[in-house]
Amino acid sequence: MRAKHGLLPPVGRKARRRVLAYVILVTLSIPFAFPLIWALATSLQTVDEVFSGSLIQAPGDPQWENYREIFEYLPLGRFLFNTVCIVSLVIAGEVLTAPLVAYAFARLRFPFRNTLFVVMLSTLMLPPIITTIPAYIFYSKLGWVDTWIPLILPGWLGGGAFNIFILRQFFLTVPRDLEDAAKMDGCSNFGTYFRIFLPLAFPAIATIGVLSFVNHWNNFEGPLIYLSTLDTFPIALGINMFKDAYSAIAPHYLMAASVVSLAPLLLLFLAIQRVFVEGIILSGIKG
Amino acid sequence: MRRLVEHYNRRDVLDAFLFISPWLLSFLLLTLGPLLFSLYLSFCHWDGGSLDRLNWVGLANYKRLLFEDHRVRVSLYNTAYYSLISVPVGVVLALLLAMALNQNVKGIIFFRTIFYLPKVVGGPATVVLWAWLFNPAFGPLNTFLGMIGVPAEWRPGWLNSEVWSKPALIIMSLWSIGGSMLIYLAGLQNVPRQLYEAAEIDGAGEVGKFFSVTVPMMTPTIFFNLVISIIGSMQVFAQAYLMTNRTLGDPNESTLFYMIYLFRKAFEDWEMGYACAMAWLLFGIILGLTLLVLESTPFWVHYEGEKK
Numbered sequence: 001m002r003a004k005h006g007l008l009p010p011v012g013r014k015a016r017r018r019v020l021a022y023v024i025l026v027t028l029s030i031p032f033a034f035p036l037i038w039a040l041a042t043s044l045q046t047v048d049e050v051f052s053g054s055l056i057q058a059p060g061d062p063q064w065e066n067y068r069e070i071f072e073y074l075p076l077g078r079f080l081f082n083t084v085c086i087v088s089l090v091i092a093g094e095v096l097t098a099p100l101v102a103y104a105f106a107r108l109r110f111p112f113r114n115t116l117f118v119v120m121l122s123t124l125m126l127p128p129i130i131t132t133i134p135a136y137i138f139y140s141k142l143g144w145v146d147t148w149i150p151l152i153l154p155g156w157l158g159g160g161a162f163n164i165f166i167l168r169q170f171f172l173t174v175p176r177d178l179e180d181a182a183k184m185d186g187c188s189n190f191g192t193y194f195r196i197f198l199p200l201a202f203p204a205i206a207t208i209g210v211l212s213f214v215n216h217w218n219n220f221e222g223p224l225i226y227l228s229t230l231d232t233f234p235i236a237l238g239i240n241m242f243k244d245a246y247s248a249i250a251p252h253y254l255m256a257a258s259v260v261s262l263a264p265l266l267l268l269f270l271a272i273q274r275v276f277v278e279g280i281i282l283s284g285i286k287g
Numbered sequence: 288m289r290r291l292v293e294h295y296n297r298r299d300v301l302d303a304f305l306f307i308s309p310w311l312l313s314f315l316l317l318t319l320g321p322l323l324f325s326l327y328l329s330f331c332h333w334d335g336g337s338l339d340r341l342n343w344v345g346l347a348n349y350k351r352l353l354f355e356d357h358r359v360r361v362s363l364y365n366t367a368y369y370s371l372i373s374v375p376v377g378v379v380l381a382l383l384l385a386m387a388l389n390q391n392v393k394g395i396i397f398f399r400t401i402f403y404l405p406k407v408v409g410g411p412a413t414v415v416l417w418a419w420l421f422n423p424a425f426g427p428l429n430t431f432l433g434m435i436g437v438p439a440e441w442r443p444g445w446l447n448s449e450v451w452s453k454p455a456l457i458i459m460s461l462w463s464i465g466g467s468m469l470i471y472l473a474g475l476q477n478v479p480r481q482l483y484e485a486a487e488i489d490g491a492g493e494v495g496k497f498f499s500v501t502v503p504m505m506t507p508t509i510f511f512n513l514v515i516s517i518i519g520s521m522q523v524f525a526q527a528y529l530m531t532n533r534t535l536g537d538p539n540e541s542t543l544f545y546m547i548y549l550f551r552k553a554f555e556d557w558e559m560g561y562a563c564a565m566a567w568l569l570f571g572i573i574l575g576l577t578l579l580v581l582e583s584t585p586f587w588v589h590y591e592g593e594k595k
Contacts, residue, residue: 036408
């Protein structure tokens with residue numbers, strides 16, 4: 001296939017491969033980008049434009065009031081406020097307790113350490129629903145159903161095996177010398193943790209916090225099971241109500257609500273893309 | 288022998304248990320306790336109310352589950368259909384994107400953002416969005432099919448059609464493969480250049496290099512991703528719940544997935560014992576599938592530094 005008759009410059013394998021790569025990337029980026037762009041366009045249209053039957057069209061006269069109106073029709077502000085409360089309370093618990101547990105597994109010697117660690121990892125294999133049903137009964141006997149406690153409490157109890165595992169892997173890489181020096185100066189385990197390990201782990205903890213933010217913002221199953229009073233709903237449940245009420249007649253409102261509820265994630269992602277990318281790779285590469 | 292006489296520092300041990308106490312508490316109260324209770328409940332009839340109404344029924348739940356309840360069979364079929372298509376297609380598509388991104392292309396950050404963004408924002412809000420994309424009469428998907436000349440009567444009814452409802456959910460699941468793509472991309476970037484150079488010296492072409500270097504070096508990453516994807520797809524829930532009519536599995540139970548049916552049994556019909564038995568069957572299936580993939584690894588997964 002090498003160019004035989006020097007009219008055209010020889011097209012190398014690398015160049016051809018790159019052209020193919022561009023073809024794949026450009027072609028596939030259209031269906032990947034379309035839904036969000038379409039939602040944004042639709043959210044600014046009038047009802048006639050929505051049902052005009054065109055593939056996608058820029059709103060003739062952007063209906064910004066769609067966004068104001070959905071806040072009037074549904075307690076969207078309340079939903080957003082609830083979501084922010086739940087998510088920040090969970091994350092606060094996770095970033096406080098997960099590094100504590102991870103530090104002990106990485107750096108302290110105690111009986112059954114390895115056994116407990118393996119037990120912890122194996123809980124990742126369990127389908128959550130197995131423990132959800134008894135946990136629901138447990139919470140309901142305590143009168144905590146229809147409160148945020150079942151959604152928040154697990155965060156304050158170690159924040160899940162996955163976060164602990166990631167942080168433990170991080171703590172394992174901290175050089176021993178640092179720790180020895182601190183101990184030499186008479187630091188207790190708590191002192192070493194707070195003065196040496198915690199500050200070093202700050203980027204790793206931030207990564208976990210960000211991934212956790214996304215997961216809890218989008219969490220649907222938990223609120224669906226535990227919450228039944230409208231005033232306590234996070235946006236994930238609220239949008240579901242919205243769908244039932246408006247899907248057939250007012251998709252432009254539905255899309256506006258959808259854009260409102262995913263905008264915080266979108267902005268966060270665009271602001272700190274690096275943290276996301278590193279976090280997802282960190283979570284996927286350890287096998 | 289050293290292990291037998293290992294001495295622990297008392298101070299360290301006390302501190303350590305203090306440090307891990309949050310997790311230990313969660314393990315006992317939110318994992319181990321519920322696990323045992325769930326196992327016990329799976330042999331009982333109970334509506335979750337007063338304990339007086341809790342009756343031991345032996346294997347009745349499991350018998351009903353395996354032999355009598357046709358909805359379990361329907362939901363297992365639907366789940367298997369969804370898994371068997373969405374997982375392999377997702378792996379191939381994610382790998383393809385990662386390999387294209389790995390060609391030293393310009394604008395890599397731009398493309399990476401486009402493919403990864405749906406994974407970040409993808410939650411209930413985007414499911415609602417997709418339900419509209421699939422709208423048979425006004426949705427852009429069918430409008431597009433009309434534009435390329437598909438006659439109206441051939442355009443799928445998507446979520447209104449028994450045949451097309453599962454493919455619709457699968458298509459939506461492919462929209463969020465950006466996470467796997469990033470993981471594959473990182474894996475590809477970790478393949479040592481020398482291996483490709485060595486293969487080139489041996490006279491390998493593009494295809495040869497792909498199969499003799501890329502694929503073997505990537506198998507551990509693919510393997511890990513495969514296990515995670517299978518476990519996830521077996522538990523498909525929120526998408527189906529939000530897109531179709533809650534737990535009915537409309538139309539005609541074509542989207543009645545296993546978790547949807549389990550949720551209905553537990554939190555709508557309040558058959559706690561039966562739902563627990565269903566949860567244990569799900570665990571068994573997931574464990575079985577994971578072991579199957581694990582057993583198959585010697586045939587296709589290549590670990591660096593492993594003796595042949």
